[in-house]
Amino acid sequence: ADTAGCDDGETVIKFAHVTNTDKHPKGIAAEMLKERVNEEMEGKACMEVYPNSTLYNDDQVLEAMLQGDVQLAAPSLSKFETFTKQFRLFDLPFMFKNIEAVDAFQQSDAGQAMLDSMQKRGLQGLAYWHNGMKQMSANKPLIMPEDAQGLKFRVQPSDVLVAQMEAIGGSPQKMAFSEVYGALQQGVVDGQENTWSNIYGQKFFEVQDGTTETNHGVIDYLVVASVDWLDSLDEDVRDQFTTILNEVSQERNAAVNEVDMEARQAILDAGAEIRELDADQRQAWVDAMKPVWEQFTADVGQENIDAAQAINAGL
Amino acid sequence: MHPAPGHRLVDRVEEALIAFILGAMALITFANVVARYVFNSNILWALETTVFLFGWMVLLGASYCVKKSAHLGVDVVVEMVSLSARRLLALVAVAVCIAYSFLLLKGAWDYWANFANLPQTLGRWFPLGFEENFRPKAWYEVNDIPNPAMLNFLETLMNDGDPYEKLPRFIPYAVLPLSMALLLYRFVQAAILIWKGRLDRLVASHEVEDELAEVRAQRGEEV
Amino acid sequence: MDVLILFVMVVGLMLIGVPIAVSLGFSSILFLLWFSDTSLASIAQTLMQAFVGHYTLLAIPFFILASSFMSTGGVAKRIIRFSIACVGHLRGGLAIAGVFACMIFAALSGSSPATVVAIGSIVIAAMTQAGYTKDFAAGVICNAGTLGILIPPSIVMVVYATATDVSVGRMFLGGVIPGLMAGTMLMLAIWIMARVRNMPAGDWLGWGEIWASFRDAFWGLMLIVIIMVGIYGIPGITGAIFTPTEAAAVASIYAFIAAVFIYRDMGPLSSQGEGKNSTLLHRPQALLTAFWHEDTRRTLFEAGKLTVTLMFVIANALILKHVLTDEQIPQKVAEAMLSAGFGKVMFLIVVNVILLIGGQFMEPSGLLVIVAPLVFPIAIELGVDPIHLGIIMVVNMEIGMITPPVGLNLFVTSGVAGMSMMRVVKAALPFLGVLFVFLIMVTYIPILSTWLPTLMMGPEIITR
Ligand code: NA
Ligand code: NA
Numbered sequence A: 001a002d003t004a005g006c007d008d009g010e011t012v013i014k015f016a017h018v019t020n021t022d023k024h025p026k027g028i029a030a031e032m033l034k035e036r037v038n039e040e041m042e043g044k045a046c047m048e049v050y051p052n053s054t055l056y057n058d059d060q061v062l063e064a065m066l067q068g069d070v071q072l073a074a075p076s077l078s079k080f081e082t083f084t085k086q087f088r089l090f091d092l093p094f095m096f097k098n099i100e101a102v103d104a105f106q107q108s109d110a111g112q113a114m115l116d117s118m119q120k121r122g123l124q125g126l127a128y129w130h131n132g133m134k135q136m137s138a139n140k141p142l143i144m145p146e147d148a149q150g151l152k153f154r155v156q157p158s159d160v161l162v163a164q165m166e167a168i169g170g171s172p173q174k175m176a177f178s179e180v181y182g183a184l185q186q187g188v189v190d191g192q193e194n195t196w197s198n199i200y201g202q203k204f205f206e207v208q209d210g211t212t213e214t215n216h217g218v219i220d221y222l223v224v225a226s227v228d229w230l231d232s233l234d235e236d237v238r239d240q241f242t243t244i245l246n247e248v249s250q251e252r253n254a255a256v257n258e259v260d261m262e263a264r265q266a267i268l269d270a271g272a273e274i275r276e277l278d279a280d281q282r283q284a285w286v287d288a289m290k291p292v293w294e295q296f297t298a299d300v301g302q303e304n305i306d307a308a309q310a311i312n313a314g315l
Numbered sequence B: 001m002h003p004a005p006g007h008r009l010v011d012r013v014e015e016a017l018i019a020f021i022l023g024a025m026a027l028i029t030f031a032n033v034v035a036r037y038v039f040n041s042n043i044l045w046a047l048e049t050t051v052f053l054f055g056w057m058v059l060l061g062a063s064y065c066v067k068k069s070a071h072l073g074v075d076v077v078v079e080m081v082s083l084s085a086r087r088l089l090a091l092v093a094v095a096v097c098i099a100y101s102f103l104l105l106k107g108a109w110d111y112w113a114n115f116a117n118l119p120q121t122l123g124r125w126f127p128l129g130f131e132e133n134f135r136p137k138a139w140y141e142v143n144d145i146p147n148p149a150m151l152n153f154l155e156t157l158m159n160d161g162d163p164y165e166k167l168p169r170f171i172p173y174a175v176l177p178l179s180m181a182l183l184l185y186r187f188v189q190a191a192i193l194i195w196k197g198r199l200d201r202l203v204a205s206h207e208v209e210d211e212l213a214e215v216r217a218q219r220g221e222e223v
Numbered sequence C: 001m002d003v004l005i006l007f008v009m010v011v012g013l014m015l016i017g018v019p020i021a022v023s024l025g026f027s028s029i030l031f032l033l034w035f036s037d038t039s040l041a042s043i044a045q046t047l048m049q050a051f052v053g054h055y056t057l058l059a060i061p062f063f064i065l066a067s068s069f070m071s072t073g074g075v076a077k078r079i080i081r082f083s084i085a086c087v088g089h090l091r092g093g094l095a096i097a098g099v100f101a102c103m104i105f106a107a108l109s110g111s112s113p114a115t116v117v118a119i120g121s122i123v124i125a126a127m128t129q130a131g132y133t134k135d136f137a138a139g140v141i142c143n144a145g146t147l148g149i150l151i152p153p154s155i156v157m158v159v160y161a162t163a164t165d166v167s168v169g170r171m172f173l174g175g176v177i178p179g180l181m182a183g184t185m186l187m188l189a190i191w192i193m194a195r196v197r198n199m200p201a202g203d204w205l206g207w208g209e210i211w212a213s214f215r216d217a218f219w220g221l222m223l224i225v226i227i228m229v230g231i232y233g234i235p236g237i238t239g240a241i242f243t244p245t246e247a248a249a250v251a252s253i254y255a256f257i258a259a260v261f262i263y264r265d266m267g268p269l270s271s272q273g274e275g276k277n278s279t280l281l282h283r284p285q286a287l288l289t290a291f292w293h294e295d296t297r298r299t300l301f302e303a304g305k306l307t308v309t310l311m312f313v314i315a316n317a318l319i320l321k322h323v324l325t326d327e328q329i330p331q332k333v334a335e336a337m338l339s340a341g342f343g344k345v346m347f348l349i350v351v352n353v354i355l356l357i358g359g360q361f362m363e364p365s366g367l368l369v370i371v372a373p374l375v376f377p378i379a380i381e382l383g384v385d386p387i388h389l390g391i392i393m394v395v396n397m398e399i400g401m402i403t404p405p406v407g408l409n410l411f412v413t414s415g416v417a418g419m420s421m422m423r424v425v426k427a428a429l430p431f432l433g434v435l436f437v438f439l440i441m442v443t444y445i446p447i448l449s450t451w452l453p454t455l456m457m458g459p460e461i462i463t464r
Helices: A025-040 A058-067 A085-091 A099-107 A109-115 A159-167 A177-186 A196-201 A227-232 A235-269 A279-289 A292-300 A302-314 B009-037 B046-067 B076-080 B083-116 B153-158 B175-195 B209-218 C002-015 C020-035 C040-052 C055-072 C075-087 C093-106 C112-129 C134-149 C155-164 C168-197 C206-232 C244-262 C294-326 C329-339 C344-358 C364-382 C386-401 C408-417 C421-444 C447-457
Strands: A011-016 A045-050 A123-138 A152-154 A171-173 A191-195 A210-226 A274-276 B141-146 B166-168
Touching (some): A025 A123, A025 A235, A058 A123, A058 A210, A085 A159, A085 A210, A085 A292, A085 A302, A099 A109, A099 A123, A099 A302, A109 A302, A123 A196, A123 A227, A123 A235, A152 A177, A159 A171, A159 A279, A159 A292, A177 A191, A191 A210, A196 A235, A210 A235, A210 A279, A235 A274, A292 A302, B009 C055, B046 B141, B076 B083, B083 B175, B083 C020, B175 C040, B209 C112, B209 C408, C002 C020, C002 C294, C020 C040, C020 C364, C055 C075, C055 C244, C055 C294, C075 C093, C093 C134, C112 C134, C134 C155, C134 C168, C134 C386, C134 C421, C155 C168, C155 C294, C155 C364, C155 C386, C168 C206, C168 C244, C168 C386, C168 C421, C168 C447, C206 C244, C244 C294, C344 C386, C364 C386, C408 C421, C421 C447
Parallel strands (some): A011 A045, A210 A274
Antiparallel strands (some): A123 A210
């Protein structure tokens, strides 16, 4: 018996993710995907969304996927480090000029090839979903990279992000996400980096001196499924599903800049400080952080870096 | 009627292991606070190491607590019924426990096996042989703990010679099949004791039985 | 319907003497294998993730460890002396001092039974000697001991915070005012009973004794300061230093140092009873040997064993939670409740009833792991503050601990006092009334729980 509202004979697609369903770009996209699949693939497939890490967190979900217990997930790109070091490209600071450059790279041959790069480990990338460009905040003004000297920054525990924070003299710290707000407020850590929608959604701006519009990195998601599951699908089911997924991805990715800017505006409306950098100041951050690239060039591939830079130059 | 606290070598080893792991967890976490607050630095592997130790302590400790009948439970009903009924209930209860640990052992093996390039078992309830084709996952590393140099030999053994930057997951996860096998073993032992009439229950009704025993002893009551 | 079978099975297995953890785990496994496509391996994954995926649960072993060092050493004795010096001269003074001591020990310890053992083993005997009935003494301590989970730190709050992803620090702050209030209400009730029944009053020992006993208890009381200042800082002077989990670890290290090197009640410098303790000057090697001294190992092991039994229940409750989520039960419960037109008031009554009934059978932490995810989404939908909901749950757990058939504090008190369970149940009854009034107040006056966390940490953010 299936207690979860799918009919017999339908392919069940469980999609587990870690955000809310109505405010976060990923949650919104997941709901939209669910509605379209359940409407248009009635009788063939049925999708159930498990938001808010209720079923799996980002770390567990990939294990569960390889195990066959969940069919769809969209962890942030840095979660795929263990599968292939190529995805470290997206964590490298100032690799992409803006979200348009990120999008162009993801749609390029290099970006599309990365979708297939984990096949031998059992994962197939299906689509990129944007969240946005990362900004940096702290309990004091961050204008020049020297301002970050000696500050404790909460980061995702990726080697690249650790190296990036160390490059500006910061001290990277790891902690449970639910404790970050309290830790920032109480001063256990001094700062953090995130997208506008995350900074707004988690209310980090309330407990920071201000946010500096650095756009120094990107937080994006990769929608993945297991190779074995995809192979097990009838061809028409698979094709219809990927078509719907691609359409949803395009629609949401096009709208994400707007979501991001709304979050930015909401932060301003709440009376919080947002600091913009002039060209020289921004260059100082680039100069301080860019040396990190060298350390990871072998992982991400020079050709991918070149492709990303060519796109930046063309925009 | 609880078995007397044993002082056999196995007991002492298990007790020392539980004590050591908890002490290590506290010291590592404390060291990370000192690193951050005093030295403005960090021990990035501290948190992950501590949670793995946590898992090891509880999972391995679970079988020790079976041996000592220390798992929390409800013995109100057991206290109310006749001796023969009590024995029957205890036998049913221990049968459930054996079934539980058996199913978990299968689950634990199936979860861990591919991480160690080994085959999972077939079958939904019972292991019906081993799968023939599977995707080995020994390349799957933990998030933060660096692979110690002394484990570099695993790279050729398990990972086609590819380097491990971080500890491969099959190492910390190995506790699962190990602890579930121990748990099964301890429940079978308990079943034998119950069958022979040397044990009448599997549970302790609350978490401070030892402390209470001490209080009673101080009052001069028989424990 | 399926879910009903699941819960009946859990309770049935528990009643025939299957360990709570196994009852939860086994029922979940059967349910999963019968009703879903998910593999047995996912159960093993959930079991591992109970530890690896929930960083906040780490606070539990550390708070248990801190409390173990504090009770193995004579800290409880010193706290009681200080309490008697403060309030012992009132009518019913020793009983009031017992509650006061429970409140202080509750601020050192995360568990209620631990509080009953530490304070009860001394105070009940002392009260009987001073002319109180044993029943009265047992009733007082049995109830006051429940404050162990309401006054921070609290294991049950850590579990709630983990299950619902709210901040542990915020939850702890939420418990401060209700904790002080419940303690005060109990003391007031005792004082009134003492006047009516003309119970004994102790002698006023003078400010000197208050000061002397305070100095003696100082190093134990410092632990409270370390935890609170460490987590929240002092406004205007210092920010916080650590997360609640780290606070627990620091507390356990501090408690070790206090017990071994300052009080020397245990470890290489202790004379074990008669004679004067030696000092570090005489035995500097103790700085090293303390780490593997028999007493240290023993305390570590006892705390570890306690952690194992509690966490094995919690881990298996997480398996049950996983299976419920997998079958989307929380959504269905939420839909059913909301479509039945439940408002805030009705919802809170239902929560109270569920928890009061559940609390009759279940160990509190395990119950919370299961119930919190079921009711949390509805609470958010209805605009109930997450911290308020959490405090309501904790107070329900307190009541569950002193009501039969399964009441941890009842068992422990009956052991500590050497009385039958039924006698303790009757003895606890009058004060149970006080806790019920308190539960109603906490349920319908949200500001009691939310004022302090909002003041210190700003308004709650709900990101779900
Ligand atoms: Na407490
Ligand atoms: Na109860």
